[in-house]
Amino acid sequence: MRHQKHDLLAPLPGTARQIHSFHFGPHPANRKIYIQASLHADEMPGMLVAWHLKQRLAELEAAGRLRSEIVLVPVANPVGLEQVLMDVPLGRYELESGQNFNRWFVDLSEEVGNAIEGKLGDDPQHNMQLIRSNLREALARQTAGTQLQSQRLTLQRLACDADMVLDLHCDFEAVAHLYTTPEAWPQVEPLARYIGAEASLLATDSGGQSFDECFTLLWWQLKERFGEHFDIPPGSFSVTVELRGQGDVNHPLASLDCQALIDYLIHFGAIAGEPSPLPELPYPATPLAGVEPVATPVGGLLVFTALPGQYLEAGQLIAEIIDPVNDLVTPVHCATAGLMYARSLRRMATAGMVIAHVAGTEAYRSGYLLSP
């Protein structure tokens, strides 16, 4: 195992932060896996899974079973981790800019496309190496003006040439679920089975230039631009894995999730061994554009009647919003039938607030598909 430290741009004199990456297995290897945890720094289940994984990967490396390079970043957001305000961790948005830590990774598809124009050939392997080396160079040329940009750039450089990128997150109160692209779904489906994903939400471009999409979109856009004349392979696929809710940080779940990731890496061929039998897929993949963000029209005490993981009929009651001053009780229903995979942790709702997400089967939304 090689431990690398990557200095972030210090925002002030006398302050310094680093991203720590742990590299297991052969280097260079013909394939690379990148796994990071807690990019939203108030989502800890993934960090505990990464810690379990770190021990297991060291054992597997010692046993000579790693076939691919596996890069692990257990603390992907040291900037956000330190944002604790009056006893409340605030790790989703950077306090200085208000920006979501998991948005606006740099889009280099046009720059890389211009650089490779005229150099593509008939061999997809040649094209893949050409795109990867140009992507690495384009990222190396980028400069960061802020600590936040520096953190994003560091993570993007570490993951840019990986065949597989796994970004470990969680929701507020939720069952296990994941986000990926329709193009990657055949490769991701075994992961959904091993991890027990009760919803798998598919979109090619959800509009936020999030960490997972900054890799898949580059290959997708290059294929759109050059695919008619050249074989552009999908050089990278990525998955945002939502390991239940913020409170679900415990060893039994983390060791099960760690085992699920190892089973998947064996299945993928990154670790030598006999893959475990694939469990049933709990719920078929559905379009991200079919997710209903259920909002309340009024503010008040939020009392849920539905649990994460519950399948709801269209029009079913999800919660009551109680105004204890006027004794008004407002029922909130979902419009779409589907699986309620996540709900809010807050119990005092404000008017217009999204209180739950239901995975419907039919796409009906377009444009920007993510939460802020």
Ligand SMILES: [Zn+2]
């Ligand atoms: Zn997250």
